[in-house]
Every structure is written in structure tokens, then in C-alpha cells.
């Protein structure tokens with residue numbers, strides 16, 4: 001007989017995943033649900049988000065959540081408090097890519113990257129903590145772009161470096177509440193974000209990946225599921241790099 005805690009390590013946990021309608025977020029929501037968690041999925045892509053929740057069944061609910069909108073964060077948290085009574089896992093996944101150099105980036109473009117990729121991390125953690133009454137795990141999506149400098153993604157890389165800084169400070173502040181805070185830093189992952197922006201970059205990237213393939217959204221979901229679980233009970237303020245060896 002399989003041990004229930006082994007096959008469903010997140011049974012009974014309540015999780016919120018942002019940007020869950022597609023790509024990495026959809027894979028994370030699917031994996032956490034398979035591991036037993038009850039899923040609240042947020043995104044601005046409402047049709048895709050509802051379709052995901054329908055695929056996952058009664059264990060999942062979708063609600064519009066624009067991560068730059070304070071009122072929508074409040075509405076999501078109010079629903080979770082009413083229906084589930086608390087929150088255990090927050091995955092701050094929503095993000096946009098911004099291929100522009102310092103010289104080409106506009107103030108509006110830079111501000112938009114900041115609002116969606118960075119300010120959202122502040123909102124998410126700030127709103128989630130009061131609901132994490134039994135402790136919890138917060139996982140923020142950074143990037144290899146938040147580990148080294150990149151030419152041509154000036155604003156994006158800046159926001160992803162900031163995600164790691166916010167994560168580390170929050171890890172220290174929230175440790176007494178038994179809330180762990182970590183990042184997952186994906187390499188080049190095969191999602192709409194990547195191929196919608198610059199498909200020509202694909203081959204160039206492939207050459208620089210020692211494992212010889214793009215990452216899959218499920219590769220990132222595995223790292224997130226680990227950090228969400230008790231297996232990672234002593235890990236906080238850390239970055240897990242999932243990049244096929246790109247930065248090795």
C-alpha cells in the first residue's frame with residue numbers, strides 16, 4: 001500500500017498560484033493539485049484560467065487576479081479566508097518578459113515590468129501572511145536573469161534580481177511565523193512567454209544549455225512542489241536554480 005503522505009504530500013494544504021492560466025503557472029497548479037493541495041488559481045487570462053480549474057476539478061477554483069491590483073488581491077484573499085479559512089502556500093509566478101536594452105527601454109516599459117514582476121511580489125507576500133496562520137511556504141519566481149547580468153533584457157533582469165532580494169529579507173522577517181520564503185530560478189523554459197517573444201533566440205539558447213534541451217514547465221513545477229512540501233522544512237531564503245546547467 002502507498003503511504004498517503006508520500007503520494008499526496010500536500011494533502012489538506014491550501015495554495016494560491018498567480019499567473020496560473022498557462023505556462024509554468026498552469027504546470028505548478030496542476031502539480032500542487034496532484035500532490036493533494038486545494039488550488040486557488042489567479043490570472044488575467046480568464047478563459048484559460050477557468051479552463052485550467054475545470055481540468056483540475058472541484059479541488060481548484062479560478063478567480064481573476066491582476067497582480068498589480070490591490071483590490072483584486074484583497075478579493076482573492078477574502079475568498080480564500082471565507083472558503084478555506086487560511087492559506088499555506090503562495091506561488092508568486094505571474095510575470096512578463098521585456099526584451100529591451102537600457103538604451104531602448106522606455107520609462108513606461110520599465111515601470112510595467114516593475115509593477116508586474118516586482119511590485120506584485122510585495123503585494124502577494126503582504127496579503128498572504130495574515131492568512132498563513134499555521135505557517136507556510138512562499139515561492140517567488142525569479143530567473144537566471146536574476147542571477148547574472150544579461151544584455152538586452154535590462155528591465156526584466158532588474159526585476160528578477162529584485163525578486164531574490166525581497167525573498168531573502170522576507171525569509172528573515174517571516175521565519176518567526178514559520179513561513180519559509182524561497183525563489184525558483186528557471187533557465188530557458190518552453191512556454192508561451194518565451195516563444196511569443198523571440199523564437200529566433202531558441203537555437204542560440206539551446207547551444208548554451210549543457211543538458212541539451214529547453215526546460216519544461218513541469219521541471220519548474222517539481223522544484224516548486226518540493227519547496228512547498230515538508231521535505232523543504234529547513235530551507236528558507238534560498239534560490240533553486242533549474243536551468244539545465246546554463247550557469248554551471
Ligand SMILES: NC(=O)c1ccc[n+]([C@@H]2O[C@H](COP(=O)([O-])OP(=O)(O)OC[C@H]3O[C@@H](n4cnc5c(N)ncnc54)[C@H](O)[C@@H]3O)[C@@H](O)[C@H]2O)c1
Nearest residue numbers: 019023024044066067093094095143186188189191192193
Ligand atoms: N519561460 C521561461 O523561460 C522563464 C525563465 C525564467 C523565469 N520565468 C518566470 O516564470 C514565470 C512564468 O513564466 P511563463 O514562462 O510561464 O510565462 P507565460 O507568459 O507563459 O505565463 C505567464 C502568466 O502570467 C500571467 N500574467 C501576466 N501579467 C499578469 C498580471 N498583471 N496579473 C496576473 N497574471 C498575469 C499571464 O497571463 C500568463 O498566464 C514568470 O515570472 C517568468 O518571469 C520564465
